[in-house]
Amino acid sequence: MHAHDIEKSLRSFVKLKNRSLRELTAVDVLDLATEHWLSTDVEGVRPERGDGLVAYFEVLNRGRGTLFEFGVNRIMTFARSDDDYIPWLPAVKVRMSVAFKANLVVFQLGPVACNFMCWNKKSAQDFKEEIMASAPFRLVAAWSPHSAGVASEECTAPWGDPNHPTRAMSWAIA
Template identity: 45%
Template sequence: MNAEDTEKSFRKLLKESGKTLRALSPADLLFVVGDFWLSTTPEGLREENGDGLVAYFELTSRGKGIQYEFGVNRIMCFPPAPEQYSAWLPALKLRCSLGYKATAEIFQLKAPVSTFGCWDKTKSKDFFDSVTNSPQFQLIKSYTHFSSGVALSECDAPWGNPEHSTKGFEWAKT
């Protein structure tokens, strides 16, 4: 599979499983995207840190007022051109997200915004445990989302460590 085909493949997986994005709970979203990541390997990605997941909780404003978004993004990074150095390399981001109304409980969280990343499939259990045990996840698991989305888009990824020294995972979220 090409990285450019991940959105189409993910939508096909959802359809074949009888699930719709609109009907997914936060746990469903995390594990469906996680299973898709674990079971597929796009071609042409860089060997180290070329395919990873970034789960996030973020306050956003996407035209529907302020919402609390939970998303799981699959980041697919391409290798650098051998003849040139660039601090940022081309990548694709498959963004899968659920949007919730921003409630008073969300603003009462010690840290309503949070990000988790995993680029090693052998450490996926720790990643899933970290996300599901977070206070943000514990709060929204009983909420009903009012928006959902899946989109593949281009982005830039750092050359080395995916958790950039000054930008963290901000580059991978929005």
């Protein structure tokens, strides 16, 4: 499958599971995004850290007011055919997220922008367990979502370690 087909495939996967975006919860987003990642392969990605998941919690404003968003982004970084070094490689990010109205409880969590990443499909269960054990996830797991969505966009990813020395994982979230 091509990276640009993943968004459509993810939307079809949600329908196949008899779910609609409007009814998704944080648990659904984590389960569906991870299960879809495990069941699909992408052509042309880097052999190492070229296809992975980055989950995040962040306070955002996507034009609907201040929301607390939980999302799982699938990051697909393309392999380079030449040996020229470029610091940032072309990539595609497919976001599956659910947002909640931000309230005082969210701000009492302290710094809410956090992320979790998984680049090895064999570690998917550990990835999910780490997220489910986090304070932000335990908080939103019981909340009714304000909105949910799936979107894809082209982006860039660092040549080496995804946890960039100066930008950290900011390039891969939200």
